[in-house]
Amino acid sequence: MTSLELANVSVRARGKTLLRDVSLRLQQGEFVALLGPNGAGKTTLLRAALGLLPAEGSVLLDGQPVREMPGRERAAKLAWLPQQSAAAEPITVLEQVTAARFRFHETHHAAEAGALAALDAAGAAQFAARHVNELSGGEAQRVAVAGMIAQETPLLLLDEPANHLDPAQQIELYRLIARLWRDGRGVLCITHDVNMLRFVGESAVRVVGMAEGRVRFECEYGAPELPGHVGDLFKVGIEIVQAGADRLLVPSGRPA
């Protein structure tokens, strides 16, 4: 079972400490939601996990230091959805998703077949012939998820995947991510909106709160202490609103 393990990871850049002594583990089959205010170090953590940043401590992917792994070997285990994923030039959606299969040694025909299957799984097959810079925000994000699926990895890292999407698109996207998780992948997902996790499947989701480069709390989504932790993390009061079967955490406007 593939795992990603960060142990006592610190990242410093330009005299600033972006991550301090962070430890986190993601295993295949787990869903970890990473929560925290802007500047908490969440994206830095993902970039360190991908080996994009030099970090103190250890970042191990299946027991191997991630920065020392050959690119294709790392890409066979770990896929990433960055906050912005627009292509530099007007290539088609199919060409972009096909390119995401770089890690495979295969013919172009096989790569295209894999890309079409991934687009289908992401519900984006209808965009295949369109240019990537003609897509709306929601369509583009769906195509980006298709790129991750095309990579066929057991672990997925998602950086605020629902950013800039309208509520319907957010729900649709979280349902898609939940499907990928239920298919057996491990998911580490940065989010600002803890309530979106109810579209994933509350009980098994682990929530990790970060602020000022440190891990502040870790608990299950359904845990009774979560509202208090979230309030402390964002320094706001949190009210619990019961909407049918769902428990919603709503900022009250009062200080925590």
Add this chain to the structure above:
Amino acid sequence: MKTRVLLLCLLSAAVVGASPWLGRSLEGDTGRFILENLRIPRVLMAVLVGGTLSLVGACYQTIFANPLAAPSTVGTTAGATLGALVAVVAAPALGISLASGLPMIAALAFVGALLVSLAIAAIAARGKARVNDILLAGIAISLAAAAISTGLQFSADQMQLYAAIQWTLGHLPQVGYRGVVMLLPFVAICWVVLLSQTRALQTLLGGEERAHSQGVNVPWLRSLVLGVGALGVGACVAWCGPIAFIGLIVPHMVRMGVGASRRVMLPMSVVLGAGFLTACDTVARLIVVGRELPVGVVTSAIGAPLLVWLVVRQGSSRGTHKSS
């Protein structure tokens, strides 16, 4: 798209095939000699040089994620020119004729191109350097190399100065099949290596960090493209002088014709580059009766306005970028 690819291939082939036959009538033994020993090797040279400069330009535009990147704008051509000029000025002083000194010119042009490429790669490898910084550094290096080149010409005697000026205008020389055969290995290495990186370059279109996450070794890819690009550009500059704008114009023409997918764009840059430089050289040969213009004059006359148009277009597309 397949039709367009086919049409562009046919167009290039037609230009290359027709070029040797255009111009003064080729009758008798003299005409046959001109055709076989002068015009055909010259067209072959145009095919090799045009294809190489265009392919390197398309690859540079990919690794720098900038449509304005080309051997002439990132400084590779200027480095090669400086290295070759050192050889052009030094060769007669060492008792070597320019024709027999070609290997020395090629070697120094390659060294010049490589040194500039290494400098650009070092700037690019610094995390903080943005793509535009790299282009600005390329322009600064080009200006510095041009200043040193002018200094070299200033200190040269009349014969060296004439040879240097003629060479820096960019031309397809009458070097016969010998020149073609000597250039071929450099060009072949350049084409084979760069075209073998098509998938990695296509993946790089999604962004450097994204490509890293998808398994591309980006620093290695960039170094490979810069190193092999320096080899190809250095060899071409050594034989033909700095033929400007081919590496900038042709990839844009290909992009407009068949799209931006590197799987099609890179090989088509070779095909169209070959046809385009042959066409420019034919124009340079025929436009003034009784004299030949250096081909660099024709490519510059087309390339300079196109560069301005691209800069303006890039600025306006930034202003109207679609937001989600």
